Amino acid sequence: GNSVTQMEGPVTLSEEAFLTINCTYTATGYPSLFWYVQYPGEGLQLLLKATKADDKGSNKGFEATYRKETTSFHLEKGSVQVSDSAVYFCALLVMNTGFQKLVFGTGTRLLVSP
Amino acid sequence: EAEVAQSPRYKITEKSQAVAFWCDPISGHATLYWYRQILGQGPELLVQFQDESVVDDSQLPKDRFSAERLKGVDSTLKIQPAELGDSAMYLCASSFLSGRVRGNEQFFGPGTRLTVL
Numbered sequence: 001g002n003s004v005t006q007m008e009g010p011v012t013l014s015e016e017a018f019l020t021i022n023c024t025y026t027a028t029g030y031p032s033l034f035w036y037v038q039y040p041g042e043g044l045q046l047l048l049k050a051t052k053a054d055d056k057g058s059n060k061g062f063e064a065t066y067r068k069e070t071t072s073f074h075l076e077k078g079s080v081q082v083s084d085s086a087v088y089f090c091a092l093l094v095m096n097t098g099f100q101k102l103v104f105g106t107g108t109r110l111l112v113s114p
Numbered sequence: 115e116a117e118v119a120q121s122p123r124y125k126i127t128e129k130s131q132a133v134a135f136w137c138d139p140i141s142g143h144a145t146l147y148w149y150r151q152i153l154g155q156g157p158e159l160l161v162q163f164q165d166e167s168v169v170d171d172s173q174l175p176k177d178r179f180s181a182e183r184l185k186g187v188d189s190t191l192k193i194q195p196a197e198l199g200d201s202a203m204y205l206c207a208s209s210f211l212s213g214r215v216r217g218n219e220q221f222f223g224p225g226t227r228l229t230v231l
Contacts, residue, residue, distance in 0.1 A: 044157070044207075101159060101162070102147075
């Protein structure tokens with residue numbers, strides 16, 4: 001089947017610390033991979049994506065590389081800010097009955113303190 | 115910047131009552147999705163429309179949930195009767211391209227938070 005596994009949170013960091021949120025997946029077929037971010041009380045916003053192996057998605061200082069050999073798409077940021085506090089969702093997009101379906105992980109809450 | 119609109123933002127109802135949520139996708143987006151997000155979990159797809167047609171409703175509890183997109187633009191999701199376990203965030207998303215296109219990005223609305231008492 002298709003599934004996404006993320007590291008459990010919360011991840012608690014001090015401002016300017018290095019961030020890694022692990023994400024691994026299982027998929028039938030060749031998925032596209034996404035990271036979405038959800039701020040309190042809001043919907044999901046696309047953070048970055050990668051559509052093929054070895055692609056690196058990047059946005060707002062965040063980056064993730066599509067690793068087919070390890071079925072992983074870990075999210076990293078070199079220096080986090082308090083404003084990065086949110087819930088981060090890893091997701092894969094796979095073909096299902098002729099249409100693509102987005103499958104999400106359970107989310108990882110990030111808390112950044114000043 | 116174009117956004118997906120949803121209303122209401124919050125809804126409190128008693129069990130066995132009927133509730134309805136509305137979604138207006140980004141103009142020109144052919145594909146529309148309804149997701150349910152239970153607190154502490156990731157969103158799960160309930161139903162997917164391509165224009166006015168349902169293309170995937172395999173996870174929609176059809177005994178109590180219904181969804182329509184009559185003119186292929188805005189959409190309504192209904193629950194009747196509501197149960198305690200339906201308390202969740204209901205998210206609408208849309209995408210420009212057909213769901214058949216690889217890497218097709220989905221844009222999400224702010225969601226409707228439903229509380230069933």
